Amino acid sequence: MNKNLVNIASKAFQVQAECLVQAFSYVDESAFIKAVEVLAAATRIAASGCGHTSFAVQHFVHLMCCIERPARFIATGEAIHGGMGYVQKGDIMLLASRGGKTSELMPVLDICKAKGVTVIAVTENTESRLAKEADIVLKMYVTREVDPYDSQGTTSNTVINVIFDALQAALIEKIGFKIEGFALVHPGGAVGERLNTRK
Numbered sequence: 001m002n003k004n005l006v007n008i009a010s011k012a013f014q015v016q017a018e019c020l021v022q023a024f025s026y027v028d029e030s031a032f033i034k035a036v037e038v039l040a041a042a043t044r045i046a047a048s049g050c051g052h053t054s055f056a057v058q059h060f061v062h063l064m065c066c067i068e069r070p071a072r073f074i075a076t077g078e079a080i081h082g083g084m085g086y087v088q089k090g091d092i093m094l095l096a097s098r099g100g101k102t103s104e105l106m107p108v109l110d111i112c113k114a115k116g117v118t119v120i121a122v123t124e125n126t127e128s129r130l131a132k133e134a135d136i137v138l139k140m141y142v143t144r145e146v147d148p149y150d151s152q153g154t155t156s157n158t159v160i161n162v163i164f165d166a167l168q169a170a171l172i173e174k175i176g177f178k179i180e181g182f183a184l185v186h187p188g189g190a191v192g193e194r195l196n197t198r199k
Contacts, residue, residue, distance in 0.1 A: 011146070016154070019141070019155050022143065027139060027163070028138070032166075035138060036167060036174050038120070042069065042090075043091060044072070044086070044091045045070065046074050046087050048073065048075065048079060048096075048105060049095065049105070050076055052157045053096045053102075053153065053160065054073075060164040063165070064168070066185065067171060068177070069171065079107070088115065088117070089115055089116035089117065090117075091117050092117070092120060093117045095109060095120070095122070097122075099123070099124065100123035100126075100128025101130070105130060106129065106130075109129075109130060119133070120137075121138070122160060123138075124141060124142060126139055138163055140159050140163060142156045143155065
């Protein structure tokens with residue numbers, strides 16, 4: 001029985017690793033470059049998602065802040081009760097939904113379009129309304145989730161986080177962000193101690 005549990009764990013790693021090997025080939029290079037360019041030029045960045053995706057989106061927001069791209073996560077409930085007052089024409093809104101049909105995101109999308117906010121969509125469904133109405137679409141690809149019912153946001157959460165990690169890595173190059181800047185805004189913890197001691 002215990003060996004079976006270990007096998008299940010091993011399979012979970014294998015499923016996600018195999019998915020990541022394939023996932024990058026589904027990212028449109030021109031769309032990725034365009035996303036990096038608009039994020040680099042943005043005065044402010046906002047982002048939203050639901051469920052597991054909301055946690056990934058919060059990770060994206062933190063990554064942006066770490067390289068001094070002013071960013072804020074706006075929960076969908078907050079967004080439709082005044083929270084979208086944060087975004088103005090020329091700002092960037094990243095909306096993430098694997099299926100592209102998350103109903104809570106549609107009013108947010110509508111507000112973005114009405115205000116002239118540039119929308120980056122991260123979705124697997126390029127035929128969805130979210131994808132069709134977004135200005136930039138970053139396609140994600142998921143083989144299957146790791147749970148036996150293929151229903152929990154596990155592999156999909158990993159894929160979307162890697163897309164966000166890749167955006168930050170490319171942005172660091174694009175804007176010429178230096179480690180000294182990160183040391184300044186990240187003085188806490190072991191990382192902060194290491195960076196600031198070296199400085």
